[in-house]
Amino acid sequence: MMRGLFAAIGFLTRLPVPASVFDEEGSPSAQLAWYPAVGLLIGGLLWCLAWLLSGAPPLLAAALLLAAWVVLTGALHLDGLADSADAWVGGLGDRERTLTIMKDPRSGPIGVTAVVLVLLLKFAALASLPHPSAVIWVAPLLGRAALTLAFMTTPYVRSGGLGSGLAGESGLACTVALLATTLISLFAGWHGVRALIVAALVFAWWRWTCRRRLGGMTGDTCGALAELTEMAVLVAWAL
Secondary structure (H helix, E strand, C coil): CHHHHHHHHHHHCCCCCCHHHHCCCCCCCCCHHHHHHHHHHHHHHHHHHHHHCCCCCHHHHHHHHHHHHHHHHCCHHHHHHHHHHHHHHHCCCCHHHHHHHHHCCCCCHHHHHHHHHHHHHHHHHHHHCCCCCCHHHHHHHHHHHHHHHHHHHCCECCCCCCCHHHCCCCHHHHHHHHHHHHHHHHCCCHHHHHHHHHHHHHHHHHHHHHHHHCCCECHHHHHHHHHHHHHHHHHHHHC
């Protein structure tokens, strides 16, 4: 059980974990079910930083908080967002062309623009909110929970990809994790309800789009899902 948690932390963050959790002799069990918990961990660390920055100028505090967010996660999902944006535009509606562009490690102008816009909206939302705000832990929580739900409900179309080993994990453990995510989000009151609705709408749109273009999802589109969910929750909260 703990091996799965450490594997999830090691994959989704840049926090140090024992190297043994990634041994090839056995794949980490129930890693996917721990994704929401890792999101809550990320949010908790960011909330502590926001508390320390509560007396700083709002723009500076938002910039430092966002920078820490990116460093803590290693820009993992931002990379997926950039690749997905490039592929969606450059793929011209063709499935194989879209998948081929996603494999290219280089980022084109569309990918760079998508990353800049998402970070800009996150920054503006953070600068508009009092610190510390509950959204700082709700957004990462829902962003990682969306990944768990994606692997439960959406086919993984790239064989041998980073996420191919997650598709067969325990549905019961993942369901429990998602129910816990919902309950924890409700502790934020009406804003938590709004965040859940926004996250659900983003997920529904993302899943429909991926199924329509690719027949399923890839690791890159999952990265885009996490980033878009976090951004939408932050913006909705600020509004």
